[in-house]
Amino acid sequence: MADPERRFYRAARVANQAMDGWLPDHAVGVANGKIVDVLPSADAPAHETVDLGDVSLLPGLVEGHTHIPCPPRVDAFDIISVEPNEPALMRAAHAVGLALRSGITTMRDLGSKNEVVFAVRDAIASGVIPGPRLLAAGAPITRTMDHCWFWGGEADSPEAVRAQAQVTVDDGADVLKVMASGGNFTPTSNPRDRQYPPETIREIVEAGKSTGIEVAAHTHAAEGIRAAVEGGVRHLIHCRWLSANPEEGFKYEPELAQRIADEGIWVNPTIGLGLLAAEARQRGDTAPRRNPNLQGPSPRQQGLEILRDMRDRGARFTSGLDMGMAYADFNRATAEAWAFVEDIGLSEWHALRIMTCDTAAAIGVGDQVGRLQPGFGADLAAFTGDPAANIRDLDQPVFVMQGGAMVVGEPSP
Numbered sequence: 001m002a003d004p005e006r007r008f009y010r011a012a013r014v015a016n017q018a019m020d021g022w023l024p025d026h027a028v029g030v031a032n033g034k035i036v037d038v039l040p041s042a043d044a045p046a047h048e049t050v051d052l053g054d055v056s057l058l059p060g061l062v063e064g065h066t067h068i069p070c071p072p073r074v075d076a077f078d079i080i081s082v083e084p085n086e087p088a089l090m091r092a093a094h095a096v097g098l099a100l101r102s103g104i105t106t107m108r109d110l111g112s113k114n115e116v117v118f119a120v121r122d123a124i125a126s127g128v129i130p131g132p133r134l135l136a137a138g139a140p141i142t143r144t145m146d147h148c149w150f151w152g153g154e155a156d157s158p159e160a161v162r163a164q165a166q167v168t169v170d171d172g173a174d175v176l177k178v179m180a181s182g183g184n185f186t187p188t189s190n191p192r193d194r195q196y197p198p199e200t201i202r203e204i205v206e207a208g209k210s211t212g213i214e215v216a217a218h219t220h221a222a223e224g225i226r227a228a229v230e231g232g233v234r235h236l237i238h239c240r241w242l243s244a245n246p247e248e249g250f251k252y253e254p255e256l257a258q259r260i261a262d263e264g265i266w267v268n269p270t271i272g273l274g275l276l277a278a279e280a281r282q283r284g285d286t287a288p289r290r291n292p293n294l295q296g297p298s299p300r301q302q303g304l305e306i307l308r309d310m311r312d313r314g315a316r317f318t319s320g321l322d323m324g325m326a327y328a329d330f331n332r333a334t335a336e337a338w339a340f341v342e343d344i345g346l347s348e349w350h351a352l353r354i355m356t357c358d359t360a361a362a363i364g365v366g367d368q369v370g371r372l373q374p375g376f377g378a379d380l381a382a383f384t385g386d387p388a389a390n391i392r393d394l395d396q397p398v399f400v401m402q403g404g405a406m407v408v409g410e411p412s413p
């Protein structure tokens, strides 16, 4: 007997299970929050079928790198470095709703106050507020007054770093974040500086190990990349190869890049942020303050050239726009996919895999979401046009479903 809760969602183009081509005129069957079938529309029971029309139906998007309390404004530092938790909570609750309506059904936050991000994650999980399924790092571990110190994760010695990692694990972290170099956002920080030696980063990796928690390392500095890799980190964030010597600009090390590729370490290059910033500059928008400590050249084109070399070596990429930074509002995650195609030369389908199954695998939920496959969560997002032909069609969706619940679109008949 047919399940009274079962519905089929028909689309002109449905992503195949491998996420490398369209199934023309197919329907995805959904019941009890799961995908139960993917079949030609002609075989779906008409009275249970909702016709989404001439759209491209994909798995719900998976976003790998956000900061949900951060306002995406050029003066964000002045706000979040001093405000109490209450406004941060309100802003974060708004941000996750915006992200969900933009098609993101799973998201990883890589740096926020523990009191804010874990509360929002738990509120989403218990159905109090709408939002993507959230995995959260809590306070990034950073040196005193260094990158994002204001989120509460300051620690300098190996012992203090280990203790801080343990506090964040005990508070409920799903992943740990370490600032392996300084960052642009924090004016007392220098993006060219390595923050910790490999042995200290290893303390964080060890703190997460017993509970299966992995570590993501922010690094703009080549020396930060080396320390993270040698410390056992599995996720490199930004992965820019700035030299410690400002006159040198970048210091790319091809052998280390090959090791990153060979060991399958995930790379989140946050290139969509540069794309959005460049477009904002063209519009004449106010630019963020330049970090006063960042001297010497770091041209975007040279950074992209390095990433194309990492691509050729087989590096594995994840999504992650760094939403919450200037220009990166919580409905803009797909700009990272645009940049993968336009700036790194990946195929559209490769970029679509990064936005779905690849990042789902990277963050540890690849057996539950990220593909239109029976048994997987009923997370769906449909877009007008064909993002496999024009990646910019991967923009605001006309239909979003999360765990079988309608988020965007017409209610079922």
Ligand SMILES: [Zn+2]
Pocket (backbone or CB within 6 Å): 065, 066, 067, 110, 111, 322
């Ligand atoms: Zn970030």
